[in-house]
Amino acid sequence: MSVDSNKERVFIFDTTLRDGEQSPGATMTLEEKLQVAESLDEMGVDIIEAGFPIASNGDFEAVVAVAKQVKNSTVAGLARAISADIDRAGEAVRHAQKGRIHTFVSTSPIHLAHQMKKTEDEVIEIIARTVSQARNLIDDVEWSAMDATRTPMEFLKRCVETAIKAGATTINLPDTVGYAVPEEHFAMFKEIIETVPGADKAIFSVHCHDDLGMAVANSLAGVAGGARQIECTINGLGERAGNAALEEVVMALRTRGDAMPYYTEIDSTQLSRVSRIVSAASNFPVQYNKAIVGKNAFAHESGIHQDGMLKNAETYEIMTPASVGIKETTLVMGKHSGRAAFKDKLKELGYDLGDNAFQEAFQRFKDLADRKKHVYDADIVALVDDEVGSV
Ligand code: KIV
Ligand code: ZN
Numbered sequence: 001m002s003v004d005s006n007k008e009r010v011f012i013f014d015t016t017l018r019d020g021e022q023s024p025g026a027t028m029t030l031e032e033k034l035q036v037a038e039s040l041d042e043m044g045v046d047i048i049e050a051g052f053p054i055a056s057n058g059d060f061e062a063v064v065a066v067a068k069q070v071k072n073s074t075v076a077g078l079a080r081a082i083s084a085d086i087d088r089a090g091e092a093v094r095h096a097q098k099g100r101i102h103t104f105v106s107t108s109p110i111h112l113a114h115q116m117k118k119t120e121d122e123v124i125e126i127i128a129r130t131v132s133q134a135r136n137l138i139d140d141v142e143w144s145a146m147d148a149t150r151t152p153m154e155f156l157k158r159c160v161e162t163a164i165k166a167g168a169t170t171i172n173l174p175d176t177v178g179y180a181v182p183e184e185h186f187a188m189f190k191e192i193i194e195t196v197p198g199a200d201k202a203i204f205s206v207h208c209h210d211d212l213g214m215a216v217a218n219s220l221a222g223v224a225g226g227a228r229q230i231e232c233t234i235n236g237l238g239e240r241a242g243n244a245a246l247e248e249v250v251m252a253l254r255t256r257g258d259a260m261p262y263y264t265e266i267d268s269t270q271l272s273r274v275s276r277i278v279s280a281a282s283n284f285p286v287q288y289n290k291a292i293v294g295k296n297a298f299a300h301e302s303g304i305h306q307d308g309m310l311k312n313a314e315t316y317e318i319m320t321p322a323s324v325g326i327k328e329t330t331l332v333m334g335k336h337s338g339r340a341a342f343k344d345k346l347k348e349l350g351y352d353l354g355d356n357a358f359q360e361a362f363q364r365f366k367d368l369a370d371r372k373k374h375v376y377d378a379d380i381v382a383l384v385d386d387e388v389g390s391v
Contacts, residue, residue: 015049020237032281053092067096074098081105090137104144135167148173178211182221189225205229215244234278272325303338335369
């Protein structure tokens with residue numbers, strides 16, 4: 001894509017194969033993971049999180065296989081803040097041209113008290129030790145503060161400073177439970193990036209879950225606050241309500257570059273194809289009205305909209321279907337369709353009716369559309385042939 005020098009680059013970290021696969025029921029086979037990884041690599045994803053190597057032998061083998069196959073993207077493996085996890089992740093990603101260990105620990109009071117049973121000082125010691133261990137294995141280390149958005153600011157700053165001092169090159173501040181709102185997400189990144197000593201040495205990353213439907217909005221707010229990596233998944237797969245959808249953040253930055261001066265290196269014309277690959281591999285259907293890649297994302301049924309679309313596509317489309325790899329806009333013939341779209345459809349089907357025949361045919365079409373959910377081309381051909389035959 002052409003790069004506007006006034007815009008700053010945002011790196012895309014895809015976690016479809018890790019957080020996405022954590023969607024209950026979305027488990028993928030090795031072959032499916034390799035197919036997904038290949039399509040992500042070809043589309044220009046910067047970092048592919050291929051799995052959680054300590055989770056099972058299958059996950060380890062999958063990360064190794066992805067690492068060996070991928071040509072351009074960095075391949076990341078996830079590790080808890082546990083020595084054995086970090087070694088296992090290092091062993092898996094060392095097969096990649098560019099490998100990354102992504103290690104994380106919880107930082108919020110609720111996680112510390114109930115899940116980890118650790119004090120703040122103990123967590124600081126764990127961060128220093130585990131990030132150094134990872135850094136001794138590989139140059140590219142990402143550290144995540146799990147549940148960052150429910151962590152008190154002063155403690156979060158101590159954690160981030162410690163991770164950077166220990167050698168983390170990327171700092172991820174996840175909204176693990178999808179709790180943040182955009183304004184506070186923006187403020188959290190801005191404050192940390194502006195005040196933590198050494199923050200300029202790391203790339204900051206957003207990782208947002210969609211429990212309140214704000215994962216994409218929060219991701220973009222994080223970027224406005226200084227983050228330069230977005231963690232996301234194809235079709236928004238992921239734990240519970242999912243993660244920020246890759247196709248949505250990419251197209252938001254591309255379509256609204258006037259309001260948000262950032263760009264990614266994703267070839268957006270591949271989004272629709274990759275969405276279909278992931279949907280088939282994960283066995284998760286894409287909802288019809290899903291932004292960017294849903295079946296209805298470029299379909300218009302209302303007469304007013306169809307009339308506008310026939311005059312100028314920009315009346316009701318803010319991006320072209322081609323820009324996301326969809327062949328063309330569809331004007332769906334239904335009870336809301338108007339004369340303009342019906343005339344256009346007749347032309348496409350090879351009919352040129354006189355005024356009276358057209359009015360009759362249009363009325364019969366409306367009657368049919370009232371009874372039938374979908375009016376197919378064959379229905380229109382049948383009703384026009386009947387009409388022409390009866391004159
Ligand atoms: O949501 C989360 O906090 C995560 C971490 C492992 C990065 O997925
Ligand atoms: Zn997550």
